[in-house]
Amino acid sequence: MSERLAFLPFEHELLGEAIDVGTETRWRIRLADGTTAVVGQLAPDLARDLSIRRRYVHDVERMMKLTAYSVAPTLALGPEPDPRAPGPVSPWRLRHEPGGESLTDWLARAPMPIEEAAEMFAAIADAVHAVHLQGAVLRDLRPEQIVRTAHGRIVLVDVGLARVDVLSSHTASSLLLRGSSYVAPEQLLRTAVDQRSDLWSLGVMLWQALTGTLPFGDGPPLLADHDRLPSLQSLRRDAPPALEDLVRRCLDRELSGRPGSATEIAWVLRGGISPFDGDAIATCQHCHQRLRVAQRLCLSCGRVAVRFQHAPDEDGSYALDLVKLDEDVRPLKWLQEFLGDVSVQPMRRPEFVIGSIHMYSEEERAARIRLPARLYGQLTRETAERLHALATKNGLRTRIVRPSEVAGAWSLIGMFAAVAVLITLGLAALGTSPWWSLGPAIPMMVLLFANLNEKIGNQRQAQRYFLRPTPAALPASDPLVARLAALMKTDPPGDVKAVIGELALLVQRLVDHRASLLGPQHHEIAVLTAPIEPIVVAVEQHVQELRRISDDLAKLDEGAMVRALSASEARDEPAAARQAVLDGLDRLRAVEDHRAALFHRLLEAKSLLERTVRLGLAVHDPAQEHDRQIALALATLGGGD
Structure with missing residues (x-):
């Protein structure tokens, strides 16, 4: 064709x-170079609305800045x-125009194997995650x-242009009625959303x-009855439980119930174990939140799972007084909180005699x-x-009672008795009366037996508490972990909290x-991981700023400003009266961009911390590694139990 767009x-x-x-x-x-492209032009009736026009241009500019490999580039x-x-x-x-088959055409053949x-x-989850890594939300x-x-x-x-058409509406009800079947319900209630909103869309398309059907029909999901969603296995008997669990988590109305990232979706779909798989989870003893396999730090309460164990038998065991x-x-x-955390329940809150008994x-x-107890x-x-x-670090005076103390006391008494007998025999051989040597010997024997009695009493003293067999959740002892855990308790936005949790x-x-690690390896890991503290400081600053931005976004009601602008135009008010609203919409766009940039820097800090931690984890104790290799060899040969 020779036709062209004027x-x-x-x-x-x-x-x-x-x-x-x-x-x-x-x-x-x-194009002139033979490239196939697509031109999209905002509808004229929408372009006459200045707020819509500005929003459209802003969104196009935002997507032009994305360098994600998975987004078709905007050329002009x-x-x-x-x-x-x-x-x-x-x-x-x-x-x-990349060319190929759209997912719409692919879904026309659903249900798919x-x-x-x-x-x-x-693969779609990987593509979406590439966009999320740059702080953008689709x-x-x-x-x-x-x-x-x-x-x-x-x-x-x-992508990135979805809400422009509904923003031209004049009523809140139109936002509900014209919403897409794929849009997450929270997007119809507020402007500021995070990457987990896109995971809802993935869940709808996967279902x-x-x-072969939409999970909530053709209507907007905000009006759907989520409790009536049927079981996936009732519709697909060959659907494994892990797949059902994944889809339902993607379609959770609450952001906190959805997967943490698109990579988690890709991981489960490729056969990986979901971190929330019912057969492979533990729970935090303190707040009862679910933990990943081998995860010690709880991302909900910030406590660390610690296991203390009793000795297998009483012979040769230690005690703590x-x-x-x-x-x-x-x-x-x-002490009272610690005993409650690590001891078998139920137990009374301990009260001690402090100072004079009188x-x-x-x-x-x-x-x-x-005391002592x-x-x-x-x-x-x-x-x-x-x-x-732990007790010493928190200002308590405790004592470890060793099994060798009683045996040592008996040995000392035996040695003293043997020396006394030898001296007595020597004096008798010289013709000197040995009875005078009993004078100092008797008091010494009394003191030694008193010491022995005290040590036996210490050894036989009944323990007041028993350690729980399951891991106990204790406050993080490392200062950097504790600081990151404290950040999670400040109620940051959901996407920010997820990043903080991964950092922790x-x-x-x-x-x-x-x-x-001990010796030179301990020093080596300290040198390699020195940059971690400055990174944590930067994370704290970014989180504080992101929390402030979220508060600002909560105050900027986009729908209200659009309706105010439409009302002003209907009343034919002068342009100056509408300028304040237009400035407010521009400020909203600027705040959203600032948040995206800050969030991207937070992700960069996470990437830098990952590399630093990887360097630290690569440091190994040669002796420990040697023992491990021997154990593996014995196990391979059948000689290790």
Whole structure:
């Protein structure tokens, strides 16, 4: 064809008729270099609304800045010099046309085999995650925006423009009635959303691929009855439980119930174990939130799972005694909470005799614990030392009772008795009366037996508490982990909290690894991981700023401003009266961009921390590694039990 579009300032050739798609009219064209592209132009009736015009241009500019490999690049934006300015030509954009099959055409063949659906949506999840890594949210991802090229690559087209058409409405009800079947329900209630809104869209499309129907029909999901969603296995008997769990989590009305990222969706679809798989989870002893396999740090309450163990038998076991308490309430409060965390329940809140016993009534003397007191007995040496170190760190005076103390006392008495007998025999051989030597010997024997009696009493003293067999949730002891855990308790936005949680897990892994190293390896890991603290400081600053931005976004009601602008135009008020509203909408766009940039920097900090932690985890103790290799060799040969 030789026809062309008059508003385009470059050579091109039309390849078909115009198509109206939502907010735009679109044409396929061929550029002078032979490249196939698509032109999208904002509908004229929408372009006359200045708020819609500005929003459309802003969204196109935002997508032009994305460098994600999975997004079809935007090649141009017009008209020049300023597409925001009112004029006879509506704003337009030019994007590359990747070519291939759209997901809409692919879904027309649904229900699809589970293997094919899993392969397709794992690739789509990867493509969406590439956009999320740059801090962007697609908002209303639909099948027509997903293309699989002839080479199997997933490309996202025409994304980031979904809400422009509904914003021209004058009533809140129109936002509900005109909402897409793929848009997450929270998007119809507020402007600020995070990447988990796109995971809802993936869940809807995955359900459609597996069943051939939309999970909530053609209407907007905000009005749907989520409790009536049927079981996936009732519609597809070959659907494994892990797939049902994944789809239902994607379709959770609450953001906190959805997967943490698109990569988690891809991981499960490729056969990985879901971190929330019912057969492979633990729960936090403190707040009862679910934990991933081998996850020690709880991302809900910020506590770390710690296991303390009793010795297998009483012979050769250690004990821990509480020696003294003073008037400072902080160590006592810590001790009471600690005993409650690590001891078998139920247990009474412990109260101790502090200071003179004469200060207490008879009832209080009977109810309170006198010091020194045996807290735990039948401990391994490692457990006793760990408990003692924790108590000392928190201002308590404790004592480890070793099994060798009683044996040592008996040995000393035996040695003294043997020396006394030898001296007596020697004096007798010299003709000197040996009875005078009993004078100093008797008091010494009495003192030694008293010492022995005290040690036997210490050894046989009954323990007051027993360690729980399951891991106990304790406050994070490492200062950097504790700081990251504290950030999670400040109620940051959901996407920010997810990143903080991953950072905290990384640092906790490094802390656990560092604790197993001694000598030069301990120094080496300290040098390699020195940049972690400045990274944590930067994260704290970014989180504080992101929290402030979220508060600002909550105050900027986009729908209210659009309706106010429409009302002003209906009353034919002067342009100056509408300028304040337009400035408010521009400020909303600027705040959203600032948030995206900050969130991207937070993700960069996470990437830098991951590399730093990886360096630290690569440090190994040669002796430990040697022992591990020997154990593996013995196990391979059948010689290790």
